[in-house]
Amino acid sequence: MFFRAWQRLSSVVLGLALAPAAMADWGLNMPQGITEVSQSIFELHMLIFWICVWIGVVVFGVMFYSIFKHRKSKGAVASKFHESLGLELLWTAVPTVILIAMAVPATSVLIQMYDTTNSDVDIKITGHQWKWQYDYLGEDVGFFSNLTTTDDEIYNRTEKGENYLEEVDNHVVVPTGKKVRFLITSNDVIHAWWVPEIAVKKDAIPGYINESWAMIPEGQEGIYRGKCAELCGVQHGFMPIVLEAVTADEYQVWLDDQRAGKVAEAAAAQGDFSYDELMVEGAAVYARSCAGCHGTEGQGMGSIFPALAGSPMALNDMAGHIDIVINGKPGSAMQSFSAQLTDVEIAAVITFERNAWGNDTGETVTPKMIIDAKK
Amino acid sequence: MTTATASHDDHGPAKGIMRWVLTTNHKDIGSMYLWFSFIMLLTGGVMALIVRAELFQPGMQLIRPEFYNQMTTMHGLIMVFGAIMPAFVGLANWMVPLMIGAPDMALPRMNNWSFWILPFAFGMLLFTLFTEAGAPNFGWTFYAPLSTTYAPSSVTYFIFGVHMMGISSIMGAINIIVTILNLRAPGMTLMKMPLFVWTWFITAYLLVAVMPVLAGVVTMMLMDIHFGTAFLTRQVVVILYCSNTCSGSLVTLKCI
Numbered sequence: 194m195f196f197r198a199w200q201r202l203s204s205v206v207l208g209l210a211l212a213p214a215a216m217a218d219w220g221l222n223m224p225q226g227i228t229e230v231s232q233s234i235f236e237l238h239m240l241i242f243w244i245c246v247w248i249g250v251v252v253f254g255v256m257f258y259s260i261f262k263h264r265k266s267k268g269a270v271a272s273k274f275h276e277s278l279g280l281e282l283l284w285t286a287v288p289t290v291i292l293i294a295m296a297v298p299a300t301s302v303l304i305q306m307y308d309t310t311n312s313d314v315d316i317k318i319t320g321h322q323w324k325w326q327y328d329y330l331g332e333d334v335g336f337f338s339n340l341t342t343t344d345d346e347i348y349n350r351t352e353k354g355e356n357y358l359e360e361v362d363n364h365v366v367v368p369t370g371k372k373v374r375f376l377i378t379s380n381d382v383i384h385a386w387w388v389p390e391i392a393v394k395k396d397a398i399p400g401y402i403n404e405s406w407a408m409i410p411e412g413q414e415g416i417y418r419g420k421c422a423e424l425c426g427v428q429h430g431f432m433p434i435v436l437e438a439v440t441a442d443e444y445q446v447w448l449d450d451q452r453a454g455k456v457a458e459a460a461a462a463q464g465d466f467s468y469d470e471l472m473v474e475g476a477a478v479y480a481r482s483c484a485g486c487h488g489t490e491g492q493g494m495g496s497i498f499p500a501l502a503g504s505p506m507a508l509n510d511m512a513g514h515i516d517i518v519i520n521g522k523p524g525s526a527m528q529s530f531s532a533q534l535t536d537v538e539i540a541a542v543i544t545f546e547r548n549a550w551g552n553d554t555g556e557t558v559t560p561k562m563i564i565d566a567k568k
Numbered sequence: 569m570t571t572a573t574a575s576h577d578d579h580g581p582a583k584g585i586m587r588w589v590l591t592t593n594h595k596d597i598g599s600m601y602l603w604f605s606f607i608m609l610l611t612g613g614v615m616a617l618i619v620r621a622e623l624f625q626p627g628m629q630l631i632r633p634e635f636y637n638q639m640t641t642m643h644g645l646i647m648v649f650g651a652i653m654p655a656f657v658g659l660a661n662w663m664v665p666l667m668i669g670a671p672d673m674a675l676p677r678m679n680n681w682s683f684w685i686l687p688f689a690f691g692m693l694l695f696t697l698f699t700e701a702g703a704p705n706f707g708w709t710f711y712a713p714l715s716t717t718y719a720p721s722s723v724t725y726f727i728f729g730v731h732m733m734g735i736s737s738i739m740g741a742i743n744i745i746v747t748i749l750n751l752r753a754p755g756m757t758l759m760k761m762p763l764f765v766w767t768w769f770i771t772a773y774l775l776v777a778v779m780p781v782l783a784g785v786v787t788m789m790l791m792d793i794h795f796g797t798a799f800l801t802r803q804v805v806v807i808l809y810c811s812n813t814c815s816g817s818l819v820t821l822k823c824i
Contacts (some may be wrong), residue, residue, distance in 0.1 A: 322718070349627040357626060382714040399713065400801075424640075424707040426714060427633045495634055495702060497720060526718055 224389050227413045231392035233302045241295055248291070306392075309404040312374035314367065320377075320384030320397035320421070322526055323428035323485060326533065327365045330376075334451040337533040338363045339481050340431045344489060347431075358430065359418045362481075364437040368444035370411040377403045380528065382426060388419030388436050396423060409438045426526070427494070428485050462536040462560040468544070471557060475545025478538045483546075486526060491550040497526065502550035511556060514543055515566045531567065536560040589684070592676030594661050597683050601658025604686060608650030611694070615643040637705035638697065644708025645726075649733045650690055657682075657740045660768045664744060667762045669753025674746040682739035689732035696722035712800035716792045723793065727786045734783040741775035744768055 225235045263269035315330040321337075328335035338361045345351040347358075354360070367373045377386050379397040387394040391407040419434035439447065466474075480489070486498040493500030501507050506514050518539055521529035530539060540560040547554045581587045581596075591597060619639050622630050631639070661679065665672055673679045696703040701720040704710070715723060748761070748769050761769075788799035 347627055349629075353626060382718055383711050423711075424637070424714070426718060427637060427705070429637075430633070495700075495720070497701070 226390045226392050227417070228391050228407050228409055230302075230306055230407070231390065233305055234392050237298055237302045240298060244291065244295060306405070309374050309406045311372060312406060313371035314373045315376060316365065316367070316373060317376045317378070317402075318365075318386050318397065320379040320381075320386070320425065320432075321528060321533075322381050322426050323421075323432040324533075325361075325365075325384075325386070325421075325432060325434060326380075327363075329448070332448055333455075334448055335532075336363045336451070338365060338435070340433060341481075342431075344480070344484070356418070359420075359433045359435070361433060361435045364416070364435045366437045366439055366444060366447050367407075367409065368441040369409045369414055369438050370441060371444075372406060372408045374404060374406045377405065381526070383423050384421050384425045384432070385423035386419070386434065387422035388417055388434055390417040390419075391436070394422055411440070414438050414440060431485070458535045458537070462564060464560075466537070466540070466559060468557045471541040471544040471559075472548065473541075474538065475541035475543070476549070478534060478542040479545050479549075482530065482534065483542065491546070491552075501546050502552060504552075507546050507552050508554060511543075511547070511558070512566075514547070515539075515558065515563065518543055519563070519566060536563040536567075539563045590680070592672070592680050594665050594673045594676070594679065597673075597679050598658045598661030598663075600683050601654045601661060604683070605651050605655035605658060608646050608654070608690065612643050612646035612651055615639045615646070619643065634702060634705060637707075638703040641704050641707055642693070642697070645693065645704070646690070648708065649730075650686075653733075653737065654686060656768075656771070657737075659764075660740075660744055664747055664765055664768060665751070667765050668748060668751065668756050670747055670751035673743050674751050675743045678739050679743050682736045682743065685732050685736040685739075689729045689736065692725050692732070693729040696725050710786075710789070712789065712792070716789050716800055719793070724790065727790045730786045731783055734779045737775050738779045741772035741779075744772040745776070748772075 223235060223238055225232060317328040317330055319326040319328070324340070325338045326335070327338060340358070341360045341362050342354065342356075342358050343351070346353045375386065375393060375395070377395045377397045378401060379399045381399060383399070384397040385394060386397055386405075388407075391409065393405045393407055395403045395405045397403070415438055417436040417438065419436065421429055421432045421434075423429075425432075483501075486494060487501050488494055488498075491500060491502035506517070517527060519529065519531045521527050534542070537560045540558045540563045543558040543563075544556070546552065547556050547558070581593070582590055588596065588600060591600075616639075618631065619636065622628075622636055661673065664670070693703075699722055701722050703722055704715075704720065704726045706715040706719055706723075710726075748765060752761070785800075788797070791797040792800050
């Protein structure tokens with residue numbers, strides 16, 4: 194463990210000394226990204242960076258030269274003049290010119306970034322504690338995107354996967370060659386939707402809709418990952434973004450699949466489920482959607498997130514239990530799961546919560562009961 | 569004829585702990601500010617070490633996420649309000665009277681008070697670490713509603729702590745302004761004042777302007793949490809943004 198860290202450290206130090214060509218691989222600089230806007234931002238960044246380097250070299254160069262050349266041991270005597278109008282005008286004018294020279298390209302990039310007009314696809318992105326919700330406006334497609342990294346990986350009980358903390362169940366799929374507009378907002382606290390490769394980083398603020406856009410060029414199909422970039426609570430580090438860019442044709446097929454999937458889900462909810470089936474499904478749903486706050490063993494967390502094991506509601510109040518899962522509890526972190534879980538999943542997880550960790554009520558909650566409760 | 573021997577010379581400071589509790593000497597108070605700042609630097613520094621130790625490798629190592637967020641939040645608050653700001657006020661207390669030829673600060677008892685509020689403010693903030701709900705965990709920028717609706721109950725102590733720090737800061741700033749304007753030695757015109765005194769003169773005005781805004785914002789948080797108002801929910805969240813930007817720019821200015 195420690196050996197590996199030392200190895201990495203020493204390779205970094207060696208690399209700094211020996212191989213400047215390998216710089217690109219370490220990701221010290223910001224990524225160039227894959228969109229036109231991200232390239233513009235990168236070029237702007239490099240332009241400003243080199244201006245700063247140039248100013249630094251000139252200023253420190255003059256300073257060190259003066260200190261060295263006019264040192265006391267060589268008999269230097271300070272000149273006695275004060276107030277030089279020419280010099281003062283010069284040191285006011287030069288920074289002004291530099292600032293304006295930097296503001297012009299910066300403004301043009303900003304204008305490019307903020308031009309969200311004429312989009313082909315509109316995706317509404319809603320931040321939740323601690324997952325992202327995506328709604329494809331006008332397409333009747335929408336879903337939640339949950340972290341799939343397991344607790345075992347997070348708590349070091351197994352090897353970490355390749356995309357540790359950067360993997361989700363439902364990718365947000367976008368077509369290449371189309372202008373995609375993101376409408377970013379939040380359901381609870383402030384989050385920020387950030388995907389470096391497409392140069393989008395926008396705060397998701399409750400009550401506001403922030404806009405941004407990206408056009409991924411054709412030929413750049415692939416998976417691009419991002420994270421929440423505004424502290425949003427305990428699991429701020431566990432709500433990644435996985436953006437999947439596909440061709441326009443594949444995108445249409447994907448949309449149809451999503452719609453078909455929804456119809457199938459609704460049909461499934463009318464079917465009959467055994468207690469065992471619901472318990473298996475419920476355990477999976479609980480681990481994904483509930484354990485983050487209520488604990489893997491239903492033990493709760495701190496004084497804010499109540500325990501479910503032995504809770505009076507889970508033991509005695511079935512109607513209240515169904516209601517709180519469907520509608521949430523206003524003014525608390527308990528959100529409404531009506532839209533993010535299917536009726537089958539809600540039924541399964543409530544069944545699970547009423548029978549796991551010593552809550553042995555023996556009761557079964559069926560999807561049909563959920564459908565009735567929603568009416 | 570007998571000679572009456574009446575003693576009118578200095579009796580010296582009080583003895584023991586009261587020397588420090590009751591002192592109105594600008595150097596004593598300046599030293600206390602600097603020692604307080606140093607202790608807070610170590611406290612906040614240990615929290616930063618805990619955070620970095622946890623981040624040494626991926627995955628959960630030493631602490632849980634709840635405590636991690638408490639550490640980052642408390643580190644930020646303590647470093648800004650407990651280390652940087654008192655260090656500057658301590659230097660001002662020591663140096664400003666000496667630089668402008670004043671016998672002491674203009675309002676010595678207020679000076680004593682503005683220091684002694686600080687240990688209580690930070691005592692209140694730090695003791696939340698030992699409460700069941702845990703310390704504030706919403707980041708030192710305390711964006712609502714994470715810092716209101718979704719905050720642990722210790723947020724109330726945080727609010728009163730910030731109020732007290734604000735009172736201390738404002739009193740310190742007023743003292744510096746009054747000292748600079750009224751207690752300069754003859755011949756020490758404003759244009760002859762050392763640059764350090766000038767920077768503090770301007771910073772003190774900024775503090776007087778900004779601290780009430782910060783106090784107003786945390787008061788709004790308090791009202792939202794306990795009295796059912798809606799200052800910072802949904803539509804009005806932006807106010808907190810603005811005031812945070814204010815205090816942020818203030819801190820930046822001070823660092824410069």
